[in-house]
Amino acid sequence: MAVDQFFLFLAVILIAARLFSEVAVRHGIPPVIGELLAGLMVGPSLLGWVTPDETMKLLAEIGIILLLFEVGMDTDLYRLARSGTKPIVVAMVGFVAPFVLGYLVCYYLFDLSNIVSLFIGGTLTATSIGITVRVLDDLKRRQSDEAQIVIGAAVLDDILGVLTLAFLYQFAEQKQVSLAATGEVAIYIILFMVLSPFAAKLVGRVIERFSHTASTPGLLLTMALSLILLFSWLAHAVGAPVIMGGFAAGVALSQHFHLTFKASKSVFTARVQHKLTEWFAPSSELHHALETQMRPLIHTFAPLFFVMVGVSLNFNTVDWSSGFVWQLGGLLLLVAFIGKLAAGFFIKEPRANQIAIGLAMIPRGEVGLIFAQLGLAQGILDISLYAALLLVIALTTLAPPFLMKVFYVRYLPEA
Numbered sequence: 001m002a003v004d005q006f007f008l009f010l011a012v013i014l015i016a017a018r019l020f021s022e023v024a025v026r027h028g029i030p031p032v033i034g035e036l037l038a039g040l041m042v043g044p045s046l047l048g049w050v051t052p053d054e055t056m057k058l059l060a061e062i063g064i065i066l067l068l069f070e071v072g073m074d075t076d077l078y079r080l081a082r083s084g085t086k087p088i089v090v091a092m093v094g095f096v097a098p099f100v101l102g103y104l105v106c107y108y109l110f111d112l113s114n115i116v117s118l119f120i121g122g123t124l125t126a127t128s129i130g131i132t133v134r135v136l137d138d139l140k141r142r143q144s145d146e147a148q149i150v151i152g153a154a155v156l157d158d159i160l161g162v163l164t165l166a167f168l169y170q171f172a173e174q175k176q177v178s179l180a181a182t183g184e185v186a187i188y189i190i191l192f193m194v195l196s197p198f199a200a201k202l203v204g205r206v207i208e209r210f211s212h213t214a215s216t217p218g219l220l221l222t223m224a225l226s227l228i229l230l231f232s233w234l235a236h237a238v239g240a241p242v243i244m245g246g247f248a249a250g251v252a253l254s255q256h257f258h259l260t261f262k263a264s265k266s267v268f269t270a271r272v273q274h275k276l277t278e279w280f281a282p283s284s285e286l287h288h289a290l291e292t293q294m295r296p297l298i299h300t301f302a303p304l305f306f307v308m309v310g311v312s313l314n315f316n317t318v319d320w321s322s323g324f325v326w327q328l329g330g331l332l333l334l335v336a337f338i339g340k341l342a343a344g345f346f347i348k349e350p351r352a353n354q355i356a357i358g359l360a361m362i363p364r365g366e367v368g369l370i371f372a373q374l375g376l377a378q379g380i381l382d383i384s385l386y387a388a389l390l391l392v393i394a395l396t397t398l399a400p401p402f403l404m405k406v407f408y409v410r411y412l413p414e415a
Helices: 003-026 031-042 054-074 077-082 086-109 114-123 129-138 145-174 179-213 219-237 243-252 267-279 284-312 323-346 351-360 365-377 383-411
Strands: none
Touching: 003 031, 003 054, 003 284, 031 129, 031 284, 031 383, 054 129, 054 219, 054 243, 054 284, 086 114, 086 145, 086 323, 114 145, 114 365, 114 383, 129 145, 129 284, 129 351, 129 383, 145 179, 145 243, 145 351, 145 365, 179 219, 179 243, 179 284, 219 243, 219 284, 284 365, 323 351, 323 383, 351 383, 365 383
8 A cells, every 4th residue: 555545544444433423412312333334435345435455444443442541540440359159150151152153053053064153153253352341441431340340241251252263264174173282382372361450550660750850751651552552562462452462461550450468477488579569569650640641542533443344344345235245144143132131130239231242241242353354365155145244243343332222222221
């Protein structure tokens, strides 16, 4: 893409995102819907002004990484831990139910091959944490109890999705699966998620000290952004989604992340504990400075991600006259909704919270698109199957924000 064309596309996306989100808010619609519709409008589906170019996708990736950094900064791991096994149960049910139901529909009702049925089932397991978090944020419910469960479950869901994608990709390429290779990736991801917040916390402490003595402005913002990008690269290097790097960095630099120890009788151990507690103590000053400086950057880049999701949904590839597309798409859409909605009912919560959790797990967004596009590129899916999946991904991306808004206003109005 030529440089001048890139600048034009970027300007069109930013303006469209702002206009559509403003119109959406004025009509009581979550702004993320406006940004998704902006993508549909300027993308190949309608006007065709913007195409899903790799450079734009990279900028959109930065947007979702920054958004997950903000989520991490607002996530209280100790509060999340108090949720116990609830996020794990929600993630597992929200993963297994759509996968099994999708496989059964494809294999037994439509007589599709084993690998195709597995791939479609795998596509239905996706949850777009970016869209879910944005809607909860718009509804001012990100700090609610059910939101903490959803965020924990969505993070686990992303990890399970990556492992499933690696599993299916290997199966499609080699016609066999190496459990050792899949297990190795799983171990790397777990180690990254456990150790990265501690490493990022130490780096954050160094950044904070240097920011007080820096002779030039902007050091804190530059170093924080570098830290986020570095940890996103590390996440990708170990096989985890890049957004996990942004999330881990956000968790580490939040005012909730700290270490506590039981009192030790040993003088040496007590000194070590004191030093570690001091190093890992939360800094409200750093948190406030990062929030102030990062927010304009997040508000600029995050909409790019949601617009690009809309741009990537090319409805012109759908054969609207095909009965097969509508039948398969309709059944998979039902499975996609039921499978995720059921996840909330397997934990002990008030009925309204269970439904809210289930609704929040439904959006597929970019994660589902990655599955579908890889399946098409590898020849696992033909154009009709891809079209049916595109229909499912589009509706499970666009409908949940509306449903969540209506549900929260009616049944969980307290902010």
